Amino acid sequence: MEKAVKRMLSAALAALLCLPAAARGAGSWRTLAEGADTDSYFLISEYTGEVRITFLGDCTLGGPENRKNSALGFARRVAENGPDFPFRELRRLTGEDDLTIANLEGVLSDRALEKVPKEYNFIGPSAYTEILASGGIDCVTLANNHSHDYGPAGYADTKAALEGAGIAWFGTDAPAVWQNEEGLKIGFLGVSWSLTGNRYRQYAAQARMLRDIGCAAVITVMHAGTEYEYAAPDSYQRQIVRRAAACGSCLIIGHHPHVVQGVETVDGVPAVYSLGNCVFGGTTRAKDSDALLAQAVLTFREGELTDLALHFHPISITGDSRYNNYSPRFLTGDGAERVLEKMRKSTGTDPGAWDEREGAVWTGFTLPAAP
Numbered sequence: 001m002e003k004a005v006k007r008m009l010s011a012a013l014a015a016l017l018c019l020p021a022a023a024r025g026a027g028s029w030r031t032l033a034e035g036a037d038t039d040s041y042f043l044i045s046e047y048t049g050e051v052r053i054t055f056l057g058d059c060t061l062g063g064p065e066n067r068k069n070s071a072l073g074f075a076r077r078v079a080e081n082g083p084d085f086p087f088r089e090l091r092r093l094t095g096e097d098d099l100t101i102a103n104l105e106g107v108l109s110d111r112a113l114e115k116v117p118k119e120y121n122f123i124g125p126s127a128y129t130e131i132l133a134s135g136g137i138d139c140v141t142l143a144n145n146h147s148h149d150y151g152p153a154g155y156a157d158t159k160a161a162l163e164g165a166g167i168a169w170f171g172t173d174a175p176a177v178w179q180n181e182e183g184l185k186i187g188f189l190g191v192s193w194s195l196t197g198n199r200y201r202q203y204a205a206q207a208r209m210l211r212d213i214g215c216a217a218v219i220t221v222m223h224a225g226t227e228y229e230y231a232a233p234d235s236y237q238r239q240i241v242r243r244a245a246a247c248g249s250c251l252i253i254g255h256h257p258h259v260v261q262g263v264e265t266v267d268g269v270p271a272v273y274s275l276g277n278c279v280f281g282g283t284t285r286a287k288d289s290d291a292l293l294a295q296a297v298l299t300f301r302e303g304e305l306t307d308l309a310l311h312f313h314p315i316s317i318t319g320d321s322r323y324n325n326y327s328p329r330f331l332t333g334d335g336a337e338r339v340l341e342k343m344r345k346s347t348g349t350d351p352g353a354w355d356e357r358e359g360a361v362w363t364g365f366t367l368p369a370a371p
Helices: 002-011 074-081 126-134 151-164 197-212 235-246 333-347
Strands: 028-031 049-060 099-104 139-141 168-170 176-179 185-192 217-223 251-255 263-266 269-272 277-280 290-301 304-316 360-362
Touching: 028 168, 049 251, 099 217, 126 151, 139 185, 151 168, 168 176, 168 185, 185 197, 185 235, 197 217, 197 235, 217 235, 217 290, 235 251, 235 263, 235 269, 251 290, 263 333, 269 304, 277 290, 290 333, 304 333
Parallel strands: 049 099, 049 277, 099 139, 139 168, 185 217, 217 251, 251 269
Antiparallel strands: 028 176, 049 290, 176 185, 263 269, 290 304, 304 360
16 A cells, blocks of 8 residues: 555656756666655655676776876876776676776866875866766765865866766755656665764665665665775674664665775675775875775565675776776686685675676675565
């Protein structure tokens, strides 16, 4: 009865609630910024089928201003090779999935902005959204420690550039919802650093809103942890995962440490603690070039999430062994096994045996009922 009531209440308002939305790829996106109308329900779906979502780690399109003209810098590499160059090898996955989500770590703006005092400030022109579009990136998270490198103005410019290019976004200030053509909705939440005090209260309210508007699955993307820490996840990461699971997330995907960390289940919910970097324009020589793409395959039956599998694809963040050329490539053989072993050592959980086509496939957990 409850589902039937929701369908009737939402039918006339579904189109209104889905606008404005990014329109890249199949389905549509809406970022639920503060003040968004969520008093009514989205259309409740009885979709049966799979949704395949690829998650990428830290992507910095640009870099420190004082290095933008460097011979080995990101700007020079893109100018010489074109916007297709950075993600060209990864299109094998990002071009064939339903959704691709990346962590955009830095600002996109064409203005001369005052940078925030810190060790590293990353910025690139708004035209770099073409890099994301050509790479098959549908949505980015801005919940990280570099999206405000140039203050509120830089953050606003970044969001405007993304929206102008039809690329969706979410951050600590706003979740996002993807809806397929059959009306199935998946919600995305962003967390940066921790979930304490007001941050947790805001996050919990956002998670509740996503469930209330009919999201069949809610996924949390977290930016937390200790940089270049290969051991077990730290207390902030574990806190986020516990609280995200308690608020109804079916999957937690992490980055920020710049190295690969492992996977485990917490209260029945799978959590990947760190994918490492991806297209990382912040440095010409990375301390560690090993990284991961994680592809989640979500199975729904009559609008209910019934199964979830994770496919891990080891990558090198550079296609050139001498320096970072900002164009990741898939690893095979011993290289792929090396990355998977880093995952095992981090959490003690075996992510599965590597397969050239499917990656390492990790299942073996039972999803908890929604709160």
